[in-house]
Amino acid sequence: MTTTTAPTTRMASDERRELVLKAATVVFGQRGYAGTTTDAVAAAAGVSQPYVVRIFGTKEKLFLAVLKRALDLLLGSFRAALASDSPGTVGYRIGAAYVDLLSDRGLLLSLMHGFVLGAEPEIGRVARCGFLDVYRFLKNEAGLPAAEAADFLAHGMLMNTLVGMRMTDDYESDPDARELLQGALQTKLPLLLEVTNGPGSSASTAS
Amino acid sequence: MTTTTAPTTRMASDERRELVLKAATVVFGQRGYAGTTTDAVAAAAGVSQPYVVRIFGTKEKLFLAVLKRALDLLLGSFRAALASDSPGTVGYRIGAAYVDLLSDRGLLLSLMHGFVLGAEPEIGRVARCGFLDVYRFLKNEAGLPAAEAADFLAHGMLMNTLVGMRMTDDYESDPDARELLQGALQTKLPLLLEVTNGPGSSASTAS
DNA sequence: GTCTATACCAAGATAGAC
DNA sequence: GTCTATCTTGGTATAGAC
Numbered sequence: 001m002t003t004t005t006a007p008t009t010r011m012a013s014d015e016r017r018e019l020v021l022k023a024a025t026v027v028f029g030q031r032g033y034a035g036t037t038t039d040a041v042a043a044a045a046g047v048s049q050p051y052v053v054r055i056f057g058t059k060e061k062l063f064l065a066v067l068k069r070a071l072d073l074l075l076g077s078f079r080a081a082l083a084s085d086s087p088g089t090v091g092y093r094i095g096a097a098y099v100d101l102l103s104d105r106g107l108l109l110s111l112m113h114g115f116v117l118g119a120e121p122e123i124g125r126v127a128r129c130g131f132l133d134v135y136r137f138l139k140n141e142a143g144l145p146a147a148e149a150a151d152f153l154a155h156g157m158l159m160n161t162l163v164g165m166r167m168t169d170d171y172e173s174d175p176d177a178r179e180l181l182q183g184a185l186q187t188k189l190p191l192l193l194e195v196t197n198g199p200g201s202s203a204s205t206a207s
Numbered sequence: 208m209t210t211t212t213a214p215t216t217r218m219a220s221d222e223r224r225e226l227v228l229k230a231a232t233v234v235f236g237q238r239g240y241a242g243t244t245t246d247a248v249a250a251a252a253g254v255s256q257p258y259v260v261r262i263f264g265t266k267e268k269l270f271l272a273v274l275k276r277a278l279d280l281l282l283g284s285f286r287a288a289l290a291s292d293s294p295g296t297v298g299y300r301i302g303a304a305y306v307d308l309l310s311d312r313g314l315l316l317s318l319m320h321g322f323v324l325g326a327e328p329e330i331g332r333v334a335r336c337g338f339l340d341v342y343r344f345l346k347n348e349a350g351l352p353a354a355e356a357a358d359f360l361a362h363g364m365l366m367n368t369l370v371g372m373r374m375t376d377d378y379e380s381d382p383d384a385r386e387l388l389q390g391a392l393q394t395k396l397p398l399l400l401e402v403t404n405g406p407g408s409s410a411s412t413a414s
Numbered sequence: 415g416t417c418t419a420t421a422c423c424a425a426g427a428t429a430g431a432c
Numbered sequence: 433g434t435c436t437a438t439c440t441t442g443g444t445a446t447a448g449a450c
Contacts, residue, residue, distance in 0.1 A: 013433075030326045034242030037425060048435055053427060055433095109323065116319050118373030119237045127372045132383050139383075150365065150390040157364035158357065165334045166325030176339050176346075183357040220415075244443060255417055260445060262415095 013055070020045045020052055024066050029106025032113040033063050033123065064126055067114045070107045071130040075137055077101060082142055090142050091152060098156055099188035102163055103195040112160040158184055168196045220262070227252045227259055231273050236313025239320040240270050240330065271333055274321045277314045278337040282344060284308060289349055297349050298359060305363055306395035309370055310402040319367040365391055375403045 011019075023045035028036050038059050042049040056062035081097035082090065101108055115131065118124035131153075138149035162168075162184055170177035171193060181189055193201045218226075230252035234243050245266050249256040263269035288304035289297065308315055322338065325331035338360075345356035369375075369391055377384035378400060388396055400408045 011433080016433080032239055032241055032320075032324065034239055035324075038427090039425070049425090050427075050429095050436085051434055059426070112323050112368075113239075115368050116316065116323070116371030117239065117242075118371055118376070124373055124376075128374055128377055128384070131368075131372060131374070132377070132381065132387070135387055136383055146386055146390055150387060151361075153387075154358075154361040154365035154391075157368050158361035161319075161322050161338075161364050164323030164325055165338060166331055167335055167338070169325070169331075170335055170339070174339065176343055177335070179353055180339070180342055180357060180360075183353050184361075218415080223415080245445090246443070256443090257418085257445075257447095258416055266444070 016047070017055060020047065020055060020062075021066055021069050024052075024062055025070065025104075025110050026106035028063060028066055028113060029109030033117060033120075036063075038062070060120075060122060063110075063114070064122060066110050067123070067126050067130065070111050071133065073104075073107060074098075074101060074111070075133065078134075078137055079141070091144060091148065094138070094142060095152065095155075096188065099159070099185060099191070102159065102188075102192055105195065108160050109164050112157075112164055155184065163192070163196070166196070168193055168201075171197070171201070223254070224262055227254065227262060227269075228273060228276050231259075231269055232277065232311075232317050233313035235270060235273055235320060236316030240324060240327075243270075245269070267327075267329060270317075270321070271329060273317050274330070274333050274337065277318045278333075278340065280311075280314060281305075281308060281318070282340065285341075285344055286348070298351060298355060301345070301349060302359065302362075303395065306366065306392060306398070309366065309395075309399055312402065315367050316371050319364075319371055362391065370399070370403070373403070375400055375408075378404070378408070 020041065024036075024041045027040050027044050030036075031040070036059075038052045039049040041062070042052045045052070052062065053059070056065060077097045077100070078094050081093045084093065086093055086096075088096070098108075111127075111130070114123055114127045118127060135149055135153065138144045138152055139146060142149075144152065162181060167177055167181060171181060172178075181192075185192055227248065231243075231248045234247050234251050237243075238247070243266075245259050246256040248269070249259045252259065259269065260266070263272060284304045284307070285301050288300045291300065293300055293303075295303070305315075318334075318337070321330055321334045325334060342356055342360065345351045345359055346353060349356075351359065369388060374384050374388060378388060379385075388399075392399055
């Protein structure tokens with residue numbers, strides 16, 4: 001599949017970089033690191049394949065950049081949720097922020113793919129380091145006790161897994177899938193269903 | 208990399224199949240679906256690459272077979288733990304069985320890779336179905352309430368993630384990694400450290 | 415049942431024009 | 433800054449011998 005690209009408008013390298021990173025996040029989130037081709041990323045970003053390589057050097061460096069960006073956004077949104085004065089406990093507010101991130105298609109899934117690739121030296125390093133940063137945030141900044149922080153992470157991993165396997169596809173047809181999704185996502189489930197299955201897939205968003 | 212294979216001893220197809228599945232489980236667990244080459248599997252199994260393809264038809268079918276086998280073993284070991292008369296609550300006993308499976312290098316990690324590949328039609332189907340089977344087991348056979356079953360799954364996913372990212376590599380050097388691993392794995396941590404980091408990496412197994 | 419040899423394609427990366 | 437063209441490698445799958 002060769003990318004058909006109309007003579008693209010020039011833009012500052014920082015802008016283009018971010019554009020490609022966004023596109024790459026979606027594709028990596030869907031297909032994983034090895035399963036993603038630089039050509040697919042290029043197509044999603046609307047640029048040529050060699051240009052993607054040109055910007056980031058190698059596919060691995062691109063993936064690492066995606067991971068770092070995702071971790072930055074994640075912690076940024078956690079910090080915002082912590083600072084905000086919305087109702088609920090600290091854990092609840094950060095949890096809500098996490099679920100909101102699930103709608104940023106690919107962000108948490110790209111992370112997830114990175115997390116299970118500890119055997120790749122570079123990727124593993126970034127994954128472990130990033131994961132620990134989140135753990136430290138939960139304990140030191142959000143003030144959660146160790147057990148609660150681990151619990152938070154555990155449920156985050158469950159959500160990632162459910163989304164990654166597209167369990168939402170079985171939401172209509174399988175009562176157990178429905179129950180599990182409801183248990184894991186609570187009030188945020190309608191949001192996720194809307195994002196993944198398109199508008200109108202849940203009973204009602206607000207009425 | 209071409210596989211160097213000494214004139215291999217013949218064996219029944221079922222035996223050889225299981226042998227290749229075991230090897231494939233390890234490699235897929237390490238590198239994921241797309242990241243694994245049939246040649247690497249062949250090398251690990253000590254057979255030729257075309258033979259691996261010959262047995263399973265395609266790489267995808269091989270991976271699906273790995274997933275199904277892993278799910279069978281998982282549920283089998285859960286049922287055994289449930290039936291056994293070892294001490295502890297049902298949740299504890301099944302949890303212990305799960306952690307024991309972590310030492311079967313690759314089994315849970317292959318599953319994990321399958322779980323986050325919901326976009327692949329076949330793999331996604333098997334993943335969702337298998338995951339729901341486990342959920343149903345926890346509720347219907349083990350008798351856990353929905354919330355506890357979800358909690359169990361959540362912590363399972365956290366363990367898979369920690370093992371997949373090789374967090375055990377940071378066990379010595381990073382106090383937070385140590386704490387997180389201890390919190391997630393409890394009394395089973397020494398077992399895991401022995402498997403991943405080699406004997407003697409934890410304080411003591413028994414004394 | 416198992417191998418060797420190989421066809422064939424996909425994908426990452428490079429060269430170089432504009 | 434961005435593209436087209438292309439080199440090169442590696443990897444799945446097939447053919448066919450033993």
